[in-house]
Amino acid sequence: xxxxxxxxxxxxxxxxxxxxxxxxxxxxxxxxxxxxxxxxxxxxxxxxxxxxxxxxxxxxxxxxxxxxxxxxxxxxxxxxxxxxxxxxxxxxxxxxxxxxxxxxxxxxxxxxxxxxxxxxxxxxxxxxxxxxxxxxxxxxxxxxxxxxxxxxxxxxxxxxxxxxxxxxxxxxxxxxxxxxxxxxxxxxxxxxxxxxxxxxxxxxxxxxxxxxxxxxxxxxxxxxxxxxxxxxxxxxxxxxxxxxxxxxxxxxxxxxxxxxxxxxxxxxxxxxxxxxxxxxxxxxxxxxxxxxxxxxxxxxxxxxxxxxxxxxxxxxxxxxxxxxxxxxxxx
Numbered sequence: 001x002x003x004x005x006x007x008x009x010x011x012x013x014x015x016x017x018x019x020x021x022x023x024x025x026x027x028x029x030x031x032x033x034x035x036x037x038x039x040x041x042x043x044x045x046x047x048x049x050x051x052x053x054x055x056x057x058x059x060x061x062x063x064x065x066x067x068x069x070x071x072x073x074x075x076x077x078x079x080x081x082x083x084x085x086x087x088x089x090x091x092x093x094x095x096x097x098x099x100x101x102x103x104x105x106x107x108x109x110x111x112x113x114x115x116x117x118x119x120x121x122x123x124x125x126x127x128x129x130x131x132x133x134x135x136x137x138x139x140x141x142x143x144x145x146x147x148x149x150x151x152x153x154x155x156x157x158x159x160x161x162x163x164x165x166x167x168x169x170x171x172x173x174x175x176x177x178x179x180x181x182x183x184x185x186x187x188x189x190x191x192x193x194x195x196x197x198x199x200x201x202x203x204x205x206x207x208x209x210x211x212x213x214x215x216x217x218x219x220x221x222x223x224x225x226x227x228x229x230x231x232x233x234x235x236x237x238x239x240x241x242x243x244x245x246x247x248x249x250x251x252x253x254x255x256x257x258x259x260x261x262x263x264x265x266x267x268x269x270x271x272x273x274x275x276x277x278x279x280x281x282x283x284x285x286x287x288x289x290x291x292x293x294x295x296x297x298x299x300x301x302x303x304x305x306x307x308x309x310x311x312x313x314x315x316x317x318x319x320x321x322x323x324x325x326x327x328x329x330x331x
Contacts, residue, residue: 001106001152001330004049005162005214005281007057007263007321012071012095014039015060019071021078031266033317041317043079048311049297049323053102053109054083055146055162055214057279057321062091068099076101087111089146089162090123098146098162098215105153109160112149119199122147126196130188139192142166145215147200154331158287159204163197163215165234166190190219194234198242204284205242211284213243216321218278235280243282246294247324251277262296263321281326290329297323 010029016022021039028038046054060071068088076084081101088099089111100109115121122144127136146162166189194217204211219234235248247260261275283292299305299312299322306312315322 001053002049002051002325002327003053003055003212003214003281004051004323004325005055005057005216005279006045006323007164007216007279007319008042009058009319009321011042011056011058012061012066014042015066015071015074017065019060019066019074021071021074030317030319037317041314042075042319044310044314045297045318045323046079046081046083048308048314049325051083051325052106053100054323055160056099056101057096057162057164057216059088059097059099061095062088062097063095068097072099072101085109087146087148089113090144092143094142096143096164098143098164100146100148100160100162107150107152109148109150111147113147114200114203116200116203119196119203122196122200126192128192128195130192137192139189139196141193141196145197145200152330156210156330158210158212158330161197161200161211161213161215163213163217165193165197165216165218167218190234191232191237194219194237198238198240201238201242202240209284210286211243212287212326213238213280213282216279239282243284244288245280245282247277247296248280248282258301260296261298261301262324264298264300265320279321279324281324283326283328287328293327295325295327297325 013029014022014035023036023039025034025036028035030038059068062068069086072086082103083101085104086099086101087109088097102109113121122141126139128139130137143164148160150160151157217235251259261277262279263276264273266273297305299315
């Protein structure tokens with residue numbers, strides 16, 4: 001079975017108000033890329049991945065008229081994908097949903113949001129003292145994680161969570177002090193979301209569930225200088241001792257060499273691209289017995305992706321993130 005997480009930059013810009021795919025020469029949400037080029041590139045990437053299930057991060061919008069499930073269904077039909085069934089969870093106010101596209105011949109999935117004393121349901125609020133003043137702050141997810149109960153065609157059940165944590169980037173402010181303050185506030189919120197998510201994971205592990213966490217965690221060990229203020233990255237908090245992902249594990253080690261990356265962004269001020277490892281497929285220790293193999297489909301770091309010129313260009317045009325796949329012997 002091949003499972004993929006893929007953050008698609010402004011996927012919603014490729015659909016009209018009736019969730020029909022728009023392929024024309026007008027700008028997409030991607031800088032310098034028109035809607036035809038992004039749409040065709042995404043189709044080629046999805047066809048090449050040929051995944052049994054794809055956790056789409058920043059999926060098309062669900063709103064007053066639009067529906068994520070309908071939009072992704074139209075995309076799957078246009079691209080000829082066998083991952084043609086779609087399920088989403090709680091709608092957001094951001095036009096960036098979380099949804100799972102999957103092949104119904106391989107697995108079935110149902111939205112199954114849970115709640116416990118330690119971890120309330122993800123569409124509610126979480127109370128945690130973020131600044132040690134003994135007064136708990138109320139934390140919410142702008143993009144509530146998607147909790148799924150999954151059953152394979154062979155009858156194996158597992159839990160799957162799609163997540164998109166808050167970005168640490170200090171958007172919307174200018175000036176050195178304001179930027180630092182916003183960055184620290186955003187990291188506090190992100191860490192609270194990570195603790196909330198870890199507690200839900202701990203609930204499942206304690207119940208003996210097999211679990212796969214997929215998505216964009218917007219963080220990685222050693223990614224920025226603010227981490228020293230808080231002691232741990234969000235990725236380390238989420239993984240704890242319960243989950244594993246080789247790319248995340250490699251970031252925790254001394255790193256004199258090249259580290260993995262799943263995203264490539266352009267710094268307008270410095271006129272340079274920079275890289276980051278933000279996207280993960282984490283599995284419970286119970287699933288390590290099923291021969292898991294991870295791969296980041298990075299056009300400049302994966303030799304086969306680079307050698308395939310059409311795929312290389314499609315990956316660059318489709319999104320500023322690259323797919324991360326897990327091949328695992330589940331049936």
